[in-house]
Amino acid sequence: MTGTPPLTVTDVTVRFAGLTALDGVSFTVEPGSLHAVIGPNGAGKSTCFNVLSGVYRAAAGSVRFGAAELTGLAPHAVAALGIARTFQNLALPPHTTVADSLLLGRHRLMRSGFLAAGLRLPAAVREDRRHRERVREIAAFVGLEADLAAPAGSLPYGKQKLVELARALCMEPRLLLLDEPVAGMTADERQRTAAVIAGVRDGLGISIVLVEHDMGVVMRLADAVTVLDFGRRIGGGTPAQVQSDPAVVRAYLGEEDPAA
Numbered sequence: 572m573t574g575t576p577p578l579t580v581t582d583v584t585v586r587f588a589g590l591t592a593l594d595g596v597s598f599t600v601e602p603g604s605l606h607a608v609i610g611p612n613g614a615g616k617s618t619c620f621n622v623l624s625g626v627y628r629a630a631a632g633s634v635r636f637g638a639a640e641l642t643g644l645a646p647h648a649v650a651a652l653g654i655a656r657t658f659q660n661l662a663l664p665p666h667t668t669v670a671d672s673l674l675l676g677r678h679r680l681m682r683s684g685f686l687a688a689g690l691r692l693p694a695a696v697r698e699d700r701r702h703r704e705r706v707r708e709i710a711a712f713v714g715l716e717a718d719l720a721a722p723a724g725s726l727p728y729g730k731q732k733l734v735e736l737a738r739a740l741c742m743e744p745r746l747l748l749l750d751e752p753v754a755g756m757t758a759d760e761r762q763r764t765a766a767v768i769a770g771v772r773d774g775l776g777i778s779i780v781l782v783e784h785d786m787g788v789v790m791r792l793a794d795a796v797t798v799l800d801f802g803r804r805i806g807g808g809t810p811a812q813v814q815s816d817p818a819v820v821r822a823y824l825g826e827e828d829p830a831a
């Protein structure tokens with residue numbers, strides 16, 4: 572997709588009743604790149620994710636997607652700019668088929684109102700057919716074409732997470748926010764999902780922000796990494812750069828060794 576602007580996070584601070592969860596954090600997500608946000612437990616990753624998706628409001632700083640200022644926008648207004656998100660925990664209606672779950676993801680793009688759709692007016696029928704075709708294409712892209720008629724809740728966990736990813740893609744986003752997309756997956760599922768995520772970046776040209784604990788996946792997929800610790804940005808760069816950064820290594824070792 573053309574026209575994806577950079578996402579520029581500048582000096583963002585978020586406070587919760589006396590606790591500074593993010594403290595003057597800055598980074599830029601280059602167009603079409605996969606940018607991972609990592610850090611030990613409690614570092615501020617989820618808070619960062621929630622600021623980008625409009626769930627939390629920053630006390631200070633700015634988040635710009637091209638010329639658009641995101642801070643202060645409600646989640647639906649952030650989505651309207653072409654920023655889609657997935658959730659850490661499954662957020663799919665379990666009895667709804669995969670096809671219908673994905674169609675729900677296209678709601679923002681649908682012009683016909685419920686009345687026109689309900690009355691089966693010709694324009695609404697044509698639009699419905701167009702959206703179903705696109706849903707099929709996106710399902711094929713993530714490897715779910717054979718599962719379109721299945722209730723989402725009947726699929727194995729890894730596939731349900733792929734349905735969520737596909738649903739976000741159905742919004743035709745320019746930027747995709749992924750919240751721990753491989754958490755709870757088997758090694759096989761992790762590998763498959765990582766390949767799909769790489770395909771989204773490489774094949775669709777969508778920028779991706781990835782918050783993820785799995786270092787293997789982060790280091791294999793990311794073009795750039797931002798490292799948080801206690802709400803501050805303590806490092807950043809390519810995966811190789813952050814892996815050899817003593818401050819980053821110290822932050823992670825500190826987490827593993829409570830005596831340190």
Ligand SMILES: Nc1ncnc2c1ncn2[C@@H]1O[C@H](COP(=O)(O)OP(=O)(O)OP(=O)(O)O)[C@@H](O)[C@H]1O
Nearest residue numbers: 587590591592610611612613614615616617618619
């Ligand atoms: N809604 C909230 N109210 C109060 N404190 C919060 C809230 N959300 C997060 N925090 C606190 O802010 C800090 C950063 O939390 P956050 O969840 O962003 O970290 P994280 O890096 O995502 O951690 P984890 O890896 O454990 O998910 C923590 O000290 C956390 O307790």
